[in-house]
Amino acid sequence: MALNKYMHPRNIYKTPPDFGKLSKLFSEFSSISKVDVTGKIMIDFKDPHSLRILTKCLLKSDFNLDVDIPEDRLVPTLPLRLNYILWIEDLLDSIQRRDNIKGIDIGTGACAIYPLLAAVKNKWNFLATETDSESLSKAQENVQKNNLQEIIQLKKNTTQSIISHVFSDDPNQEFDFCMCNPPFYSTLQELYESRSPARLPPKNGFTGSPQELITEGGELEFCRQLIKESKMYKECVNIFTTMVGHKYNVSVLIQQLKLEGIKHTHTEFCQGRVTRWGLAWTFKDYDLIKLVPPRDKPRKKHTPTIYVLPELPNRDNKTDIALNKIKEILDKLDITNNLIDKRGKNVTLDIVAHTNTWSNQRRKRRLERRIETVAKITKPNEEKDEEHKTKLNSESVSGSDLPASTRDDESVCSQDKSFDSNVDDQLVDSVQVCKGQPLVHAFLKLVKKENSTLLELEYLDGNAGKEGLHQIAQYIKNNWK
Template identity: 45%
Template sequence: MSMNKFMHPRNIYKSPPDFKALAVEFSEFKNHVKLDIAGKTVFDFKDPEALRALSRALLKKDFDLDVEIPKTKLIPTIPLRLNYILWIEDLLEFVERENDIKGIDIGTGASCVYPLMAAKKNKWFLLATETDKDSIACARSNVDKNNLSSFIKVLETTGDTLLTDIIKEDEEYDFCMCNPPFFSSTQELHPFFKSRTRNRPHPKNAFVASVNEVVAKGGEVEFIQKLIAESKVLGDRVKLYTTMVGQKSDLPALKKSLRDINIHSFKEAEFCQGNTTRWGLAWTFLDCDLRKAPDIAKLASKSPIKNKAPLIFELSDTESTPENVLEMTKNMLELFKKLQMTIEEVTRNKLHQRFFVSAYSNTWSHQRRKRRQKLRQSTEEKLTINNNSECEIENTPKSPGKRTIDDICESTTKKLRLSTESDSNQEAVFYKFLFAINCDKNKVYIELNTLDEESNREYLHQILQYIKNNFDKTEDNTSKNTV
């Protein structure tokens, strides 16, 4: 199933690219596109040369970037790379960083795709690190070819550290990003070796990469844990530490590592594109809570909320007069008070009354059971009182100066009971709803509705049923009062 609907809303690939138009514009890509009998385009995602041509075409068309991607190196998936950059944009906005953005791309690769896209799109300044000499030469060539050397610096590193030997004492960066090697051994590269169920389909795209790009000792967990350890040393000299995570099963271990160093806050995200999902992990030492950063992609993927119609109960044999509306409103409010609910007036009109009603517990369901329990409790209390009085007669009075264990336990229980009772008066609202009495022509009817879509409408149905069950009693009281 395609995951495009869950992509970041600003991702231009949320609607798939037009392969026919790409084929017309780029001859290299045209060689890998065919038409079937029905005239539909056919593209082989398992052909490495076709994938390379697709990535080059998208980078040129959408970012005006001419990028060389060597045959033995990783072919970057452009929609995924853009998802990651857009997520960093959102995080930077959350920590209120807008201008002169400086970042670090750890292990930039031969294509140097993240710095190229970020510099071209946002004018960010990127330090791109790499250990492989061939990849460094290709990355520098891509930067020079696209005239972005004023924004991007490709730095050769030993790989002994990820950040601590790179960032100087007087330097600060807004973020770091990383697409770590996912696997811990070459055996894991085989699709049958990876942890997937039998029913889960195998990857639809061709896999092309050098071993050092996708394999590292301990896999991505050990690689990212190394970054976490170095972040503790650097602190807020990097405002946002971010990394991509290839396997969801690795997230719990990484989150535990972040908690172990007492990180201030961290944020998880999903990068959905095509048939692939990757995850993002960000953390910071700044005095802000990344958990409160809006998840733009998730918010955009939610379907629009539909307002549900209120529950209506027509009051039969009730004329639509102001006097009847007033009397019925009074009876209904008394009913809610018996249910230990509080009432807040919203609007008052002779023929239209509206109130907010708040319940602090479920007092409207299982009424018969509650009455039986009350009766049973009162009977037990009477028996207890009788037994206590008999015991007092039989036992000799104790010295008032000495307290036994039983006395201490009893007084402690009383204190706990009193504190619980006092706390219950300030307990949180259990359920809140809108109650209204309206008139339409010659009809008077009750309306009940929730205040938001997250409220449990089942409770609303239960409350309406309670009103129906007790409606006859309120009408009897009304007629008696009238007489």
């Protein structure tokens, strides 16, 4: 479903570009476009070369920017980039900052797209950083080509820090905001497996280099480090922001900001068929969530599901004991769990399940017993068959002279092997694996109330939905004692 109607209200791309006009203005665009039977001009969005030409032509026609996009680098999607800039405009306007704006672009890339767009649109000053030498060199060419070197400075980041290096030369610098579009993935494998097979194929072709898409620990750890470093420079930057590519990371980061008492807000960037998220926080005296609310129509909040856990036999009903028991069950189910808050007798875990290991437990045990039974039958038959083969080889007996019992044994063995294989297939089918987005992502809370321990589950997202979380809760209850 197209999400253009949910774009930022000031985004010029709420109305799709006029390809006919672009075809007349730019011969490059004309060379990659074609006319369908209805007379509509189209391009192949799955072709990276076509995407590159489209973006270059839009930057020239709509912003008078000449930008060279290398073939081995990410092609920036302009509606998304513009959505991010417009949201920062809203944030700055809410705190009465409208003139002499100075921002930081972390990881500017080869196109330096954010500084270029904001410079020509708003006359913002930028310090743009980059770790990759080739991308930095190309970004410098693009800035100089558009005569914007006076308001856009570029700096090579040779450190492991995200923002700290900016202040290494001058710790007293002041900025209105920082922005960042961090790499989404932690490994190439995660990149290739990131899209759920249940989703429709992407409309656009794939572009980008590993250094633009991959970072150690993935997007979540990158953003956590940015939050950590931001505390050291809370007086130097009015508003810290970052884009977030995975929905289930947004909830984790918001929870972290809440627990640390950091004022924040967030938003959705909707464009085409893609949704991204923006997260902003500040250490100044701005109540961002009131100044710039997340959305006019906020997401439906999931009501937590609460269970009373039975008392464990021969054990005191203490939170630590319940926590150890919960972690033991989650580890058994291969559900990752991270402690994100522990205050007094209340504990909060962030849990993520990528594989369904909790369903059909009785069926799995029954199939496992049948496999064991088949193995016991199969092994003697195989040994007996091997004895027959040895005997036949020594006596040079032809296959047609084999005793009927031997042929029967071979038949039984063959059937048993076939049955064994079928059982294995059934066991594999009984476990669902979802690559990319998890099956279930939730907050699990243990709350001590009087003499009882409450299990509180707050669903965040996942392909298995709330039903998957309820199944996990039922498994915990069934295996509690």
